[in-house]
Each structure stands twice: as C-alpha cells, then as structure tokens.
Amino acid sequence: MKYPRSPKDQVGGIVYLGRMLDKIRLLDAGELHPELHANLGKGFDERISSFLGVEYEAICARTVQGGTDEEVLDWCFQKGTRPNEEQIEIWNAFMTKRGWNDELSETLIRRKKESALESRDDIQTMFAYIDADEGRA
Numbered sequence: 001m002k003y004p005r006s007p008k009d010q011v012g013g014i015v016y017l018g019r020m021l022d023k024i025r026l027l028d029a030g031e032l033h034p035e036l037h038a039n040l041g042k043g044f045d046e047r048i049s050s051f052l053g054v055e056y057e058a059i060c061a062r063t064v065q066g067g068t069d070e071e072v073l074d075w076c077f078q079k080g081t082r083p084n085e086e087q088i089e090i091w092n093a094f095m096t097k098r099g100w101n102d103e104l105s106e107t108l109i110r111r112k113k114e115s116a117l118e119s120r121d122d123i124q125t126m127f128a129y130i131d132a133d134e135g136r137a
Contacts, residue, residue, distance in 0.1 A: 001033040002026055003134040007044065007127045008096065011069040014083075015092045015127075017052075020045050021072060024063040044095070044126075051091055053080025099126035 004022030011018040023040065026032035039045070041056040049056040054076045062075050083091065099108035108129055112118045115133050123129050131137040 002031045003033050003036070006131050006136055008131070010092075012073045013085075013088050013092075014048075014051075014073070015095050016044055016048050017073065018069055020048055020059070021063050021069055024060050028064045044098075047095070051083065052076045096127055097125055099129065100124050 004019045004026060007016045007019045009018045023032055023036060045056055049059060059076065063072050098104050104126055108126055111129055112123060117123060117132055120132060123132050128137065
C-alpha cells in the first residue's frame, strides 16, 4: 500500500492538488494506504474541490480517465473556476498553515498523540504532520 505525495507539492502552483490526484489514482489502482480511505472527498479534498469550483466526484471521474496532473487541472479550470495568482497565493498560505493556531489545532494535537509524534515540536501544521506521519519528515 502506498501514500500519496506531500501536500506541499504543487501542481500549477497550487498546493495539495497533486496529493488529492495521487489518492484518487492510488485508490483506483487498489494501492491507496487503507488509513486514507475514510476521509476521501472530505477535509482538504473537499476544500481544494471547492477552491476549483468542481465537485470531488467529477474530479475523481476525470482523473481516472488518465492524463497528467496539469491536464486534470486544466480540465478543472474549464469546468469550474480559474483562480488568479493572488487567489492561489492566498490559498497556498492558508493551506500550508492549517493546524497552526486555528480550529484544527486540537485535531493536530490529537493526531500527533495518536501517531506517537507528540514530542515533535517541529510539527506545527497539518501539512508537517502529514509528511511526518507518512515518513517524509
């Protein structure tokens, strides 16, 4: 079973999208790590879908048809909205800081404890937690 790429990785300058596309492809191939199944289409998946103005299920259907990340993103721009440079900058800043002094802070603390990472003071955001939990940091 496999984990998707880091949420920090960008597609078209947008963080998290590549991770969601990886999850969709890995699930379709039967290779997605089981611990990621419960939240498919929720949380950050739901946020990026909303940001792009395209339903999660539609992105899934388009992704499994094939094509590169950039082709799927272009399709999203055609079907939904095309954020401008400033909107992408705001999105990236917002997402990369999730869990740091916001409503996800308690979730981050709980997840760190569940993963025996509570001693890792360097993990201040959900993105950092995901990378640590999946062995990238």
